[in-house]
Amino acid sequence: MNRAWVREAVRLIEADANRSADTHLHVFPLPLEWGIDLYLKDESVHPTGSLKHRLARSLLLYALVNGQIGPGTTLIEASSGSTAVSEAYFARMLGLEFVAVMPRKTSREKVQLIEFYGGRCHFVDIPAEMYTEAERLGAAPDAYYLDQFTYAERATDWRGNNNIAESVFAQMKLERHPVPSWIVVGAGTGGTSATFGRYVRYRRHTTKICVVDPENSSFFGAWETGAMDYSTGMPSRIEGIGRPRVEPSFVPQVIDEMIQVPDAGSMAAIRLLRERTGHWAGGSTGTNLYGAFQLISRMLAAGQHGSVVTLLCDGGERYAHTYYDDEWLAGHELAIEPELATMREFLATGRWVS
Known part of the structure; x- marks a missing residue:
């Protein structure tokens, strides 16, 4: 192996990271009196436009x-x-x-x-x-x-080195609830949930990790049953997350809860996000947001205060002809209006009634 070439290759990649600012942590507007704050880590601002x-x-x-x-x-x-x-x-x-x-x-x-x-x-x-x-x-x-x-969960240094978990906790330091009650992520490889799950344990935080899973995905079934060979054999309609088989990088032991999210809910949530914040995001962000809303409704019902962090995974411009196209939604029999009504009711009352 050409060691000089490898040294230069590593330098180029590290220099690119050094030129890039950290990604933003946006606040999603919730009623102040709830005592709960929701944040979205905006991974769409990377040079290639996504968490990946x-x-x-x-x-x-x-x-x-x-x-x-x-x-x-x-x-x-x-x-x-x-x-x-x-x-x-x-x-x-x-x-x-x-x-x-x-x-x-x-x-x-x-x-x-x-x-x-x-x-x-x-x-x-x-x-x-x-x-x-x-x-x-x-x-x-x-x-x-x-x-x-296979390599997503081991390629990232979960102890630090400016990984996504370390970045989130650094950005939360001055918030009113600096240690999140929940971090909500989807699973495509499982690498992101593994990084967060390991990091919070390593840093001795009380934060819990929730993985949201779309229709047709195998991760929820594997986590619920413990069968790592669980398979649906069906592709996910939410690009970037959900798999027909359980991937080797999925580490269920560091996950505290999983929530299955209907695809119509994911599609509705990105419309709601744009309506309430102006941010235009992809379907996996909608899956994250849908799950975060459910967790917040539970916290409210239990009289709990705290913060919830999730990810804005990529920009919506990549899905202009799919997720944001009403004809595409109709062709895939995805009715988003009932889901939109559920989320609007939640944001008005704090209650999740599905």
């Missing part, structure tokens, strides 16, 4: 320091979109070829972004086949399969 920018950086650094990537390596990933966008960005930075293996149904906005950063999209008709296809391509000489679903 952190993951891609960690995955490439992990592979570099493990001697897996050299100056002529072709990088391969199985991804439904955002991870591949970010990996293509870093691959171009290092002068490497990048191939994303993805379902053919992936939004055209994400495909265009991958290609904008110099990546190539390799489509499969059956989503579950992208794993084996990525493995096949990664087995070629001078190729490397980044494999986000």
